[in-house]
Amino acid sequence: MKLAVDIDSVKGFLDPAEGEALFDYACAATELGPVLEVGSYCGKSTVYLGEACRSRCVSLYAVDHHRGSEEHQPGEEYHDESLFDGHSGLMDSFREFRQTMREADLEDIVVPVVASSIVAARNWRTPLGMVFIDGGHSLEAALADYRSWAGHIVQGGTLAIHDIFPDPAEGGQAPHDIFKLALASGLFEKVTLVKTLGLLRRI
Numbered sequence: 762m763k764l765a766v767d768i769d770s771v772k773g774f775l776d777p778a779e780g781e782a783l784f785d786y787a788c789a790a791t792e793l794g795p796v797l798e799v800g801s802y803c804g805k806s807t808v809y810l811g812e813a814c815r816s817r818c819v820s821l822y823a824v825d826h827h828r829g830s831e832e833h834q835p836g837e838e839y840h841d842e843s844l845f846d847g848h849s850g851l852m853d854s855f856r857e858f859r860q861t862m863r864e865a866d867l868e869d870i871v872v873p874v875v876a877s878s879i880v881a882a883r884n885w886r887t888p889l890g891m892v893f894i895d896g897g898h899s900l901e902a903a904l905a906d907y908r909s910w911a912g913h914i915v916q917g918g919t920l921a922i923h924d925i926f927p928d929p930a931e932g933g934q935a936p937h938d939i940f941k942l943a944l945a946s947g948l949f950e951k952v953t954l955v956k957t958l959g960l961l962r963r964i
């Protein structure tokens with residue numbers, strides 16, 4: 762896998778091994794349909810997924826309201842002051858995201874959808890080869906992401922969920938909860954875990 766940017770220079774929350782796994786599964790998924798991610802932030806995961814989509818000229822829909830999750834807000838653990846828009850008084854990672862896409866030469870592949878996951882999903886009809894969920898970590902947000910997008914994945918397609926911590930001492934449980942929900946639905950089977958990235962296949 763060769764990326765068009767120095768990935769270490771892209772702000773974000775993704776281990777390189779997780780990024781490579783995203784790339785590999787997205788490569789296979791592009792045979793089935795376009796790819797969609799929820800939670801792009803500054804575009805780190807988008808670069809890996811986008812690189813996979815490039816070879817087949819398949820679209821990658823990158824859904825993010827770019828207002829940050831709970832942990833990115835001022836005063837919170839993962840707040841980045843340089844992504845705060847003093848004019849609106851809100852977080853805004855979209856500028857940085859666009860810059861990453863331009864540097865990675867992915868503007869012809871990635872379709873930014875600057876909206877909340879629920880709004881983006883409202884009239885969605887396009888079947889998807891792969892969905893990557895890495896948005897808000899409240900149970901409400903994670904459930905909404907799962908319910909909004911999992912049903913659009915075609916047979917044989919991939920559902921990837923980030924920040925799975927089987928041990929509650931290591932992290933919040935909402936992503937793990939939707940991972941378990943996907944398995945319990947009978948619609949998905951577990952493929953593997955790569956660090957905190959859970960991978961499932963639509964049966």
Ligand code: SAH
Nearest residue numbers: 773774800802805806826829877878896897
């Ligand atoms: N995938 C990124 C990290 C995503 S961080 C990486 O590789 O670095 C989580 C992102 O989800 C934030 O940018 C936040 O704005 C977005 N987000 C949180 N809740 C959301 C929602 N309900 N709809 C859309 N985006 C959301």
Ligand code: MG
Nearest residue numbers: 774895923924
């Ligand atoms: Mg994450």
